Amino acid sequence: MLVVSDLRSGYANKFHLKEISLKVDKGSLTGIVGPNGSGKTTLFMTLTGELGIQNGKVIIDGKDISALSPREKAHKIAIVTQNTEVFDISVEDYVLMGRLPYKKPFQLFEKAKDFALANKFMKLTGVFEYKKKLMTELSGGEQQLAAIARALCQEPELLLLDEPTSHLDIAHQLSVLNLIQKLNADLGLTVLMIIHDLNLASEYCDHIAMMHKGSIHTKGIPEDVLNYKNIEFVYDTVVITQTNPLSKKPAIFLVSDKVLAQNKK
Amino acid sequence: MKGKYFKWVYYIIILFVLLILSAWISVSFGEIDFSLIELFQIMKSKTGIEYTILNNIRIPRILLGLAVGGALSLSGVILQGIYRNPLVEPYTMGISGGAALGVALAIVFQLSSVFGSFFLPVSGFIGAAITIFLVYFLSIRNNHLNINKMLLIGVMVSFIASSAVMFLMSTTSTENVHSIVFWIMGSLDTSNQFLIRIVTISSISGLVLTYLFANQLNALRLGESKAKHLGVNTNLTIRVLFIVASLLTGISVSVVGVIGFVGLIVPHMLRMVFGTDYRILLITSFLGGGIFIILCDLVSRTIISPNELPIGVITGMIGGVIFIFALSKSKIN
Numbered sequence: 001m002l003v004v005s006d007l008r009s010g011y012a013n014k015f016h017l018k019e020i021s022l023k024v025d026k027g028s029l030t031g032i033v034g035p036n037g038s039g040k041t042t043l044f045m046t047l048t049g050e051l052g053i054q055n056g057k058v059i060i061d062g063k064d065i066s067a068l069s070p071r072e073k074a075h076k077i078a079i080v081t082q083n084t085e086v087f088d089i090s091v092e093d094y095v096l097m098g099r100l101p102y103k104k105p106f107q108l109f110e111k112a113k114d115f116a117l118a119n120k121f122m123k124l125t126g127v128f129e130y131k132k133k134l135m136t137e138l139s140g141g142e143q144q145l146a147a148i149a150r151a152l153c154q155e156p157e158l159l160l161l162d163e164p165t166s167h168l169d170i171a172h173q174l175s176v177l178n179l180i181q182k183l184n185a186d187l188g189l190t191v192l193m194i195i196h197d198l199n200l201a202s203e204y205c206d207h208i209a210m211m212h213k214g215s216i217h218t219k220g221i222p223e224d225v226l227n228y229k230n231i232e233f234v235y236d237t238v239v240i241t242q243t244n245p246l247s248k249k250p251a252i253f254l255v256s257d258k259v260l261a262q263n264k265k
Numbered sequence: 266m267k268g269k270y271f272k273w274v275y276y277i278i279i280l281f282v283l284l285i286l287s288a289w290i291s292v293s294f295g296e297i298d299f300s301l302i303e304l305f306q307i308m309k310s311k312t313g314i315e316y317t318i319l320n321n322i323r324i325p326r327i328l329l330g331l332a333v334g335g336a337l338s339l340s341g342v343i344l345q346g347i348y349r350n351p352l353v354e355p356y357t358m359g360i361s362g363g364a365a366l367g368v369a370l371a372i373v374f375q376l377s378s379v380f381g382s383f384f385l386p387v388s389g390f391i392g393a394a395i396t397i398f399l400v401y402f403l404s405i406r407n408n409h410l411n412i413n414k415m416l417l418i419g420v421m422v423s424f425i426a427s428s429a430v431m432f433l434m435s436t437t438s439t440e441n442v443h444s445i446v447f448w449i450m451g452s453l454d455t456s457n458q459f460l461i462r463i464v465t466i467s468s469i470s471g472l473v474l475t476y477l478f479a480n481q482l483n484a485l486r487l488g489e490s491k492a493k494h495l496g497v498n499t500n501l502t503i504r505v506l507f508i509v510a511s512l513l514t515g516i517s518v519s520v521v522g523v524i525g526f527v528g529l530i531v532p533h534m535l536r537m538v539f540g541t542d543y544r545i546l547l548i549t550s551f552l553g554g555g556i557f558i559i560l561c562d563l564v565s566r567t568i569i570s571p572n573e574l575p576i577g578v579i580t581g582m583i584g585g586v587i588f589i590f591a592l593s594k595s596k597i598n
Contacts, residue, residue, distance in 0.1 A: 050490055074496030085487045088541055100484055101496035108479055108544055109270065154495070 001026040001190045002047075002158055006056035009046040010214075017042055018215040019056065024158070024207075029184045029191045031201040033225075034211030035235050040194045043211070044162050047192075048079055061157055074101035078151035082163040084135075084143040091138065091146050092131040095122055098153025114153075121152040125179060141172030148179065152189075159183070161193035165200065173197075177204045202226050202249045210234055226250040273545045280552040284331070287556045291330075291563040292323045296571055326453045329461050330562050331555035333453070333521050334531075336468035336513040338554025341528025342535075342546055343475055343510040346482045347503050348416055354529035355514035358400060358419035360393045362426030364518040365449055367392020369433045372444045385448070386460060386519040393515030396422055401507065410503055412489070450575030451522035453562050460520050471513045472551050478502055482543040524558070524577050530584040531557050534591055557584065 002024035010016035017039050024030050032040050045051040047058060049065065058065040060076050068076070078098070098121075099114040122128040125145040127138075135143060144164060151159060161180065165173040181204055183189045195201045201208055202222040209219040212234040218225050228241045231252065238260055240253040293299050297318065299307065307315045340355040355361070371377055371388035380387075400422055404415035430449075434442050455461070475482075481502040484492035489499050514528070531554045532546070539549050561579040568574055 048490075048494060050493065069496075070493055070498050071496035074494060077494075079491075079494045081491070085491060087486060089486070093542065097484060097487070097495060100480055103480060106477060108476070 001028075001061060002192065003059040004043075004047075004056070005059075007043075007046065007053065007058060008055035009051050009053050010042055011051075016054075016214055017046065018213075020214075020216055021056075022209055022216060022219065024190060024192050026157075026190055027184070027188045028206050029181065029204065030193070030207045030209065031205035032192065032194045032209050032211060033196070033198060033201050034217075038211040038234070039214040040211055041162070042214075044160065044194055047160060048077065049073055071101050074154055074156075076156060077158045077160055078154040078156035079160045080144070080147045080151050080162070080164055082166045084140075084147045086135040086138075086143055088134050088136060090131065091122070091127055091133055091135060092118060094135050094146055095127075095131075095149045095153055098150040101154055117153055117155070118149070121149040122146075124152070124183070125149040126175075139172070141168050141175060144168065144172070144176055145179065148176070148183075152183070157190060159189055159191045161191065161195075163194050163196060166196060173200065180204070198226060198231065198252045202251065203244070203247055222249050226252060273539075276539055276545060277548055277552070280549055280556070284552055284556050284559075287559045287563075288327050288331075291327050291559050292319060294563060295323060295566055321456055325456060325458065325461050326562060327559055328465060329453050329455065329521065330558040332461070332465040332468040333517045333524065334527055334554035334556070334558030335551040336464065336471060336517045336554070337524065337527040338531040338550045338557070339468070339472055339475060339547065340510040340513045340517075341554075342532035342543075342550040343482070343506050344528075345532055346485055346543060347506055347510075348412060349485070349488065350416070351533065352529070353416065354526075355510065356523065356525065356528070357416070357423070358511065358514075359396045359422030359426060360419075360511055360514045361518050361523045362423040362430070363396025364389040364393040364515060365445075365523060366426040366429050366433075367395075368448050368519075368522075369430045369445045372441050372448070373433050373437045383457070383460075389519030390515055392426075393511070393519055396426065397508070397511040397515060401504075401511075408500075410500060410507070412503060415507070447575075448522045449577075451524040451577040452573070453521055453558075453576060454573070455520065464516055464520050467516045468513060468551070471509050472547065474509055475506065476544075476547055478506055479543040479547055482506070482547075486541060522577070524580055526577075526580045526584040527554055527557060530580075530588045534588060537591055 004020055004022040007020040008017055020043060032043065034040050042051065046053060049070070053066055065073065095118045096110055096114060099110060099117065119128065122131055125148050127142060127146045127149055130138060130142065135146065138146065164180070165176050168176065177200060180191055180193070184191050205222060207220065208222050208225040210217045210225050210230055217234050218230055226241065227250070228239055231239050231241070238255050240255060242251050242253065243249070244251040293304065297315070299315070304319070307313065307319055310316060337355055344353045344355065344358065345351055367388040368385055371385055376388060377384050400415055400419045403418050404411050430445065434445055481492070481497045484495045484497045485499070485502070492499050532550045535546060535549045535553045539545050558580070561583060562576055564583065565574045565576045565579045
C-alpha cells in the first residue's frame with residue numbers, strides 16, 4: 001500500500017529525516033511513535049506533500065506520490081490532524097467538504113451520491129444526530145469524529161492521523177480510537193497514525209514504527225517494539241513494561257525520579 | 266439538503282427585490298423628487314431637463330454604485346477568505362494607497378491638463394496596478410505565495426503611499442490639496458459612460474470568475490494546508506483570487522476614489538445573515554455591497570441638499586453603527 005524508501009526531507013539547514021524506509025501493508029493499522037523532535041511530524045508532512053522530498057521515494061498504491069496532482073493525492077490519502085478547524089458551519093456541510101476532490105472543475109454543488117456518502121459516514125462515526133448543529137457547538141471529541149467522517153468522505157486508500165486524540169479525555173480518546181479500529185477492520189481501511197501515548201499505540205496498532213533523531217529506530221509488532229530497552233533508549237527515560245492481562249499487549253508504566261531514587265536505595 | 270439551495274435562491278430573490286427598491290428610491294429622490302408615475306412618464310418622453318437628470322446623472326450613478334459597491338464588497342469577501350482574517354479589507358493591501366498616490370501625482374504635476382480629465386482615473390489605476398505588482402512579487406519565495414508576508418507588505422506599502430501623499434499635499438498648492446482631498450473622500454459623481462461601463466463589466470466579470478472558485482474558498486476556511494489535503498491547488502487559487510480582488514479594488518478606487526468600510530462591513534454583515542458558505546456569500550456580498558452604496562449615495566446627495574457630502578463619510582458612519590449594533594446582537598462566533 002505505502003512504501004517509503006530512503007526518504008530524506010526536512011527544512012533548509014534545520015531538521016532532516018535521515019533516509020527513512022517504511023512499508024505499510026494494505027488494511028493495517030500502523031502507529032508512529034517517538035519523542036518530540038524525532039521526526040514524526042516531518043515524516044507526516046512529507047507524506048501529505050507539505051514538505052518536498054529531497055531524496056528517496058514515497059509510493060502509494062504503486063504510484064509515486066510526487067507525480068500525483070493535489071486532487072489525485074486527495075483521492076488516495078485523507079488526513080485528520082490533532083486540531084480540528086471549527087467555525088460556523090453545520091456538521092453536514094463540514095463532512096461534505098470531503099467530497100471536494102471528486103467535484104468536477106466547475107461543479108459547484110454536491111450530487112445525490114455525495115449526500116448519501118456523507119450520511120453514511122456521519123452515521124458510522126456517530127455524528128449523524130448532530131448534522132444540523134454547528135461545528136462550534138460540538139465537544140472536542142465530537143469535532144474529531146466529524147473530522148474523521150469528512151476524511152472518510154474522500155474515500156481514501158490511506159487514512160493519515162496526526163495525534164488524533166491528543167486533546168481528548170480518556171473516554172473520548174477511546175471512542176475515537178475504537179472507531180478507527182472499527183473502520184480499519186470493517187472497511188479494510190489502511191491507517192497510519194502518529195500517536196504519543198505508548199499504551200494506546202500498544203493497544204490499538206498492529207504495527208509500530210519508533211522514531212529517534214530523524215530515523216526509524218525500530219519497527220514491528222507492539223510486543224517487539226515496546227520493550228523497556230527501546231523506550232529507555234529512544235525517550236531517555238526509565239519505564240517499566242508489563243503485559244496487559246486482557247489484551248496481552250505491552251503496558252508501559254512511568255516512574256518518577258523520587259520513586260526511582262527510593263528504589264535505588 | 267436541497268432545501269438549503271432553495272433557501273439560497275430565496276435569499277438572492279430577496280436581495281434583488283431590495284436592489285430594485287433601493288434603485289427606485291435613489292432615482293426618485295434628490296434635489297428634485299419624482300413619483301413613480303412621473304418617472305415612467307419622463308423616461309417614456311425622453312425629453313426635458315428631468316429626463317437629462319435621470320438619464321445622465323441619477324441612473325448612471327446607481328449603476329456605478331452597484332458596480333463599485335459590488336466590486337469592493339466582493340473584493341473584501343475574497344481577501345477575508347484568503348487570509349482567514351476578518352479585519353482584512355480591500356484597502357489593507359495598499360491598493361487604495363497606491364491609487365491615491367497615482368492620482369495625487371497626476372494632480373500635483375497637472376497631468377490632467379496635458380492628457381485630459383480621463384487621465385485622473387488612469388493614473389489612479391496605474392498607482393493601484395504598481396502596488397498590486399509590488400505586493401504580489403515581493404511576497405513570492407520559492408514559487409510560493411506567502412499570504413502572511415503579502416498582508417504585511419500590503420500594510421507597509423499602504424503606509425508608504427499614505428506618507429508620500431501627505432508629502433505631496435504638504436508641498437503643493439491649496440487648490441491641488443483640495444482636489445486630492447476631494448478625490449480621496451470618494452464620490453459617485455461621474456458622468457463618463459465609458460468609465461461606468463468599464464467598472465460594471467469588470468465587477469460582473471470578477472463575480473463570475475470568483476464564483477468558479479467558490480468551492481476552493483470554502484476549503485480555504487479550513488486553512489491553507491487542510492485545503493491542500495482536500496485536493497485544492499491553493500497556490501493557484503490564492504494567486505488568481507488575489508489578482509481578481511486587487512483589480513476590482515484598483516478599478517473601483519481609480520474611478521470613484523476611496524470609499525471606505527464597504528469591503529469590511531458588508532461581507533461581515535452578510536456572513537452573519539447567510540452563513541459562511543462562499544457559494545451564497547459571494548453573490549449576496551456583491552448585491553449587498555451594491556445596495557449599501559446606492560443607499561449611502563442617496564443619503565450623501567440629500568442630507569445637506571443642495572450640497573453633497575462625500576460618500577465615504579456616510580459609508581463609515583452608517584456602516585460602522587449598523588455593524589457594531591449587529592455584532593452586539595449576533596450569536597455567531
